[in-house]
Amino acid sequence: MKIGFVGLGAMGHAMAERLLDAGHELTVHNRTPAKADDLVARGAVFAQTPAQVAAGADVVFSMLFDDATTEFAVFGPEGIAQSLPAGAIHACCSTISLDQAKRLRDGHAKRGQSYASANVLGRPPAAIAGELFVILGGQDETLSRLKSVVTAFGPKIFVAGNDPVQANLAKLSLNFMIMSTIEQMAEVFALNEKAGTLPSTMFEIMTGSFYNAPVHKNYGKLMVEGTYDTPGAPVTLGLKDTEMFLDAGHTYQVPLPYASIARDRFLAAMAAGDSERDFVVLLERVRQDAGLR
């Protein structure tokens, strides 16, 4: 199929590569063109604008940093929506707010264009390995066409619902589960540390028993090792995601006390000068409250 891809950050680049591996005809765009060089060397075409990516494509993926960059790449003067053909699909993979997700859904609908959310779960190494989890939201007909393409990203594909926004909310929810698991483990680590039991011992007990999911292992390991300075995701991003989840709570009128506490921890981390460190650094705020160090 003719596939377009807009946004070649660490995630987007790996996903684009997987599409090439799967044998698709690929056109890409990125603000910094050099990021596309190796893809072009492998046969991809570089387009100067998102609109040019979309022209003639069957499916266009966008994987951008946030609401604003997504809005611009889709509905800006040379955006995807300018040229997305009838019958083609725009599938947005970015983690964005529900308000932005609704703007995408409604903006495409007004233009008679097909749109879906195709949120992905996993960090760049998983993207490279084709082991992302994909959460789709959209009309059945759209998703049925999309599924065969997104299998390139990973073997597990979930459908949240027929409203694209449902996939965005599911994605924000899963990110919230990371943040709240970190707070949960941080409370356990700090308390046991004060009783003389090392975090590494508690980590071994947790992950050796009922708490052995990737969320426990991956983030718990970073916490135990104090790996704060080669951030997979910085505190600022943790805060952004948590606030989007809380905003969803506002939209749907749902109190979310665990999310509020995670938000407070991230604010305290920023106030302590840790904005750019890995967001597992919130452990240090829990330890500080406990008088450790």
Add this chain to the structure above:
Amino acid sequence: MKIGFVGLGAMGHAMAERLLDAGHELTVHNRTPAKADDLVARGAVFAQTPAQVAAGADVVFSMLFDDATTEFAVFGPEGIAQSLPAGAIHACCSTISLDQAKRLRDGHAKRGQSYASANVLGRPPAAIAGELFVILGGQDETLSRLKSVVTAFGPKIFVAGNDPVQANLAKLSLNFMIMSTIEQMAEVFALNEKAGTLPSTMFEIMTGSFYNAPVHKNYGKLMVEGTYDTPGAPVTLGLKDTEMFLDAGHTYQVPLPYASIARDRFLAAMAAGDSERDFVVLLERVRQDAGLR
């Protein structure tokens, strides 16, 4: 070895059975003697008092409901401490408060007796299958003798530290991780439900991706199915465990905001008349706050 076992509830009975299976010579005691009938039929001896269980034993396990029953069975007039031989070990498996754990530790020490915490993780079916996780706390010499016995309960044995209390705190911590995971999943279920995505769909996405630990699968399943009335553990027990964890926070001066919120949910559940339902019913309080039902 000559093993004693005091307390034959669902957990204790299954553990005692495993000790018989392992070929140990077993003496048991239970307030309601009938619970021991099948064990006696298999060769165990029934003793009239905990003191008689302890007399002549190499290791005595106690697995009782709470602080008060444990205190009585150990230091009461016919308690284990009355007759525990020099060189023998009392290993307490109950989930008790840190204060009670300290009383056991110090009371045995004053009498020159060996004592260890041997907390177990898992529900009765796991106990029957010999698949419990065991968390030990005690002096190295004591634990080295104890380990070969507790392998009867399950293959995974952890050592929290040389203070028995460390094992008790680890156990309370793991229970807290259950409660806080339930609150975490409840917030996700309620929010997505209001956006039109069924809890069962979210459960599938969670457990199909990074949140696939037993804690997610076991409790999430009960929540999704609304299995509230055949309680594995009722709200009252959830509250008791959460308050013991919070008390540990007092002892070690550690703020534990997630635990406080779990406590509030359990109180609200009791106020709503759900004291005796499975503690996953706290989902209903999160749903009520969200205006669902």
Add this chain to the structure above:
Amino acid sequence: MKIGFVGLGAMGHAMAERLLDAGHELTVHNRTPAKADDLVARGAVFAQTPAQVAAGADVVFSMLFDDATTEFAVFGPEGIAQSLPAGAIHACCSTISLDQAKRLRDGHAKRGQSYASANVLGRPPAAIAGELFVILGGQDETLSRLKSVVTAFGPKIFVAGNDPVQANLAKLSLNFMIMSTIEQMAEVFALNEKAGTLPSTMFEIMTGSFYNAPVHKNYGKLMVEGTYDTPGAPVTLGLKDTEMFLDAGHTYQVPLPYASIARDRFLAAMAAGDSERDFVVLLERVRQDAGLR
């Protein structure tokens, strides 16, 4: 002096009237012109646009509903900023977000215009009686000219600082103190009610001892009487103000747990169908959590 006033809601109208009483020459504007009729009858001039209000004025007050209406009335095509004379002052009295306050400050500064925040505390009856509290923020020179005018609103004038935004934050803070006092009293009322002591008795004890500020008396009285349906301010407004306070916490990186809990109560109130009731109705959420009714 020549005074302009934009926004004649219940508060603005009363404040405009006080300026007439004080002998100022008044030009007013309101989207619904009829609201100005009695003021015009007393000598005020009605202008068709905010820009016309500002032309020739010494001081222009704006008292509008929110960020958007304020932005439009100030920087819109026929806004105050179009024609505010050099040497004149725009004083904004609205309760707005800090971001909006900064836009006003910076937008006027770019145009070389004088700007101040003049937030007021009190409900319409206090405005009519000239008993508002006024919180000013702005340059000393600007405030020194402004003070003689705002005495018309009330005898007590406070200066938060030389940055107008400081007054806006002070105002948001005082509103937060209302919300958090309501939650505080609600917890006391619900708990004592379950112990058999009526809220009215607790109210009498509170306000008869150390808790006798207007914030206790005014809101406590509404709570005790269950006066939810003639809202001074509805839940939606309580939520808006609380979220602006929380946003300020984001801006300055300050965790605000009491504000987060108030936010959750307002969301729960909306989910329960109480959006348009007086925001003291959050008592009912606390009572519901306690199993009352």
Add this chain to the structure above:
Amino acid sequence: MKIGFVGLGAMGHAMAERLLDAGHELTVHNRTPAKADDLVARGAVFAQTPAQVAAGADVVFSMLFDDATTEFAVFGPEGIAQSLPAGAIHACCSTISLDQAKRLRDGHAKRGQSYASANVLGRPPAAIAGELFVILGGQDETLSRLKSVVTAFGPKIFVAGNDPVQANLAKLSLNFMIMSTIEQMAEVFALNEKAGTLPSTMFEIMTGSFYNAPVHKNYGKLMVEGTYDTPGAPVTLGLKDTEMFLDAGHTYQVPLPYASIARDRFLAAMAAGDSERDFVVLLERVRQDAGLR
């Protein structure tokens, strides 16, 4: 009347003095007898035991530090209950847990003795000046006799209800209002400080407008001045009172999120080494979370 008084700490001594001033015949007891010297010089009789205080009295007051000291002075081997005459009243003024309050109520009832709670609000200087607030709980007949005596403590007497425990809960509730007002003001102070507005300015605005109750003025002043080291009441006492309030929430099944947050602040203050400083020091924990200092 013949009055007995047990417990001559700063509060008790001042209250005993007021009873002398009112012309009552007074017998007193204190663990450290020297504290009674000046009262004896003024005509009071010193008794060697609480039992001797009670013998022959019409009303015996107790004002002791906590549950344990109260229990011992009342039901210990030489306690008040040993000799309290039929028709006499024991009125307990201590701030104690509800469980202890129930033990007093039920223990006296079993002995056919009259009992009331007579909680007082105010610090020692107010006690000396006879300006305490008194909250009574007990049977009408008991209270009608007690009222004429407690007017010696202060002019304002409240009746919480016919169950003595209601007065104890009211007292714990009012103490909670102190703690939660401190947290509330601390959030305001920290946030505005980061925006450049001094706590002293915010204090002036608060107490000059709607937040001018003694609770705001007294504690706000200590916070603004950073008066942490001449404690009226230390962090340990703040924590004790807050936990008794939370325990009441357990008893009556009422979630109390503001109290839980206050508890966490006190624990963090203790972890930071501030156990013996005035409990307004919790401001420093809010400031630390905000990155101040």
